[in-house]
Amino acid sequence: MDNKKSEGQAAALPPPNERPTLKTIAFMTGLGITTVSRALKDASDISAETKERVRLVARQIGYQPNRAGVRLRTGKTNVISLILSLEEEIMGLTSPMVIGISEILASTQYHLVVTPYRTQGNALDPVRYVLETGAADGVIISRTEPKDPRVTLMMERNFPFVTHGRTEMGLVHPYHDFDNERFAYEAVRKLTEMGRKRLVLLQPPPYLTFYLHMHGGFERGVRDFGATAIPFNTVNLDNNLVDIRKAAETLFSGPDAPDGIVAGSGGGAVALIAALEATGRKLGHDIDMVSKEPHMFLQWLRPEVSTMREDIRLAGRELAKAVIARIEGIPPEELQTLSYPIPTEHI
Amino acid sequence: MDNKKSEGQAAALPPPNERPTLKTIAFMTGLGITTVSRALKDASDISAETKERVRLVARQIGYQPNRAGVRLRTGKTNVISLILSLEEEIMGLTSPMVIGISEILASTQYHLVVTPYRTQGNALDPVRYVLETGAADGVIISRTEPKDPRVTLMMERNFPFVTHGRTEMGLVHPYHDFDNERFAYEAVRKLTEMGRKRLVLLQPPPYLTFYLHMHGGFERGVRDFGATAIPFNTVNLDNNLVDIRKAAETLFSGPDAPDGIVAGSGGGAVALIAALEATGRKLGHDIDMVSKEPHMFLQWLRPEVSTMREDIRLAGRELAKAVIARIEGIPPEELQTLSYPIPTEHI
DNA sequence: CAAACAACCTGTATCGTTACAGATTTATAG
């Protein structure tokens, strides 16, 4: 009541006319800084009335906690780090992925920081950086390998993360993945239904986990539906489109030419189409193709190609939800999701 | 020499076995924390030998300044904020843009934070957020308008930023832009050279600055080369491809059908091609098209379309360099760059 | 030989927040 005894922390003048801090609220309410802090955290040893009063003032003056202060004191960064390869696929999966993640983070306190690495060989660097500097509360990685050292490392340190893609080490960790096994299997089914027998797969580089899935689905399909797999290992989805095209032209002009193609990405499909047409083949006539379709490109420009959609934006959302859940302590086994190929409807 | 007098700051024990801090180095070198700090900053009042010693130890133990500490004390965040619309163009410019920015930031102390906003109407929100909370040292914005309130605001506050796209307010600020005027002008030249006279432009939404450029270039071309501009205002580059396609089908089936098209984006071009082919027209025969080409899609799948490349990754690099330069105090007028359409070579 | 200076180094306070260990007041119990 009297302001003699209440000459506590609150008495100090608040920051002039800068951003409001706890001190500002303390000054305005006549409370101590600690009390204000605890009131805003809804601590049990603060009266309901005080909390209400503090919250009101805080809202009024638009108080927002200083991130550096919180981070310095608690170590909590409120940052999610998306770790990206600078060589990321030409036909940028990145874009819808970033958008999807942002969509989720927008309604949270988390900021999205993009942390790049130069080449596959350096994939561990940014993870180490985050672990050593505590640059983020959680990490999203992609291009996972069966024995991914990044996963091992983060699990050892018990650091929250999620992978875009699975691993094969018997370690249970959060992931979101597209079912590439199913994609390839269904692709082979479709091609054989069209009477194609000599099939080729444009697949991921062999060290990535989804190579195993896509390759496995393809092989299983070939066995189940009685087709022949023609090897095509000179290039993979990581090569640039011009190289893929060149390699495909060689294949198509050789003795081992296929009559059916499964393209593991939309971009790859375009290169293959260019190659087959350059070597005088005609889609839907001499040869058929099934591909992923990121946009409506193939659907509209080569409707002869059967396409399936992979929703990368959705993947971004799932990944963001998973890291946050992991940070909040949800067990990893509850944070594993798959999404399935959606056959594209021709319009 | 004796360690009685030297019982200063350095005497305190360093953090146990956590991340090294200045205190760790101070302990190891026997110097004061302040001295270490100043040595690492290469201050003039520290002897060359001490600096060398400090640097050596710092390197040895892998010292990295704590970002929260620096940020709290100095206000310097070492963050660049990329402000993105969640509705960003389907044919993601975002991806190569993010990669380009990251490429540059990778060799600096800056981190890239992606800050999204939901709709065009809320474009000011993230900028205000950054200004109010000091969330970044510099900002990159895109989708600029002629009278862009974000630009006005940041200039008022003298806050470092760069825009992807220009403005029309007589304010001098850093930007990088693609020369859409030239693109459209050259597109019209090409079409008229092919004998096309009745031209249509699929253009940006009218409130964006590059609408003025593209539109202006188109109109100038039409005048200079004696063609006729056919209005096509029911859709623009912000509409989704399905809607663009539908609107184009209506146009092509109507009395005002064009014989030449300028497509302001690769995605838009695909929708237009789908539409014109659905209405029974044939590229290179009844009608011709000039478009931007983000990949090799059109080049390979519709070589009849003349394409020009816009290098978004380069744009990302330029933008990143410009914000950093601005932060370092380089005057805005030295940070304005344009890039020009590159006619695609058919392979 | 004292005063002034140069060359180097360092302690203190501070940025905003929170953990922790009290304080204070009022109510309850003995």
Added chain:
DNA sequence: CTATAAATCTGTAACGATACAGGTTGTTTG
């Protein structure tokens, strides 16, 4: 009426870094 507990509130220290205002030597100057 006093000891004890319960309910609230608060000061201090610390996270890591840096601005600022001294210190301490040793050397030069008059």
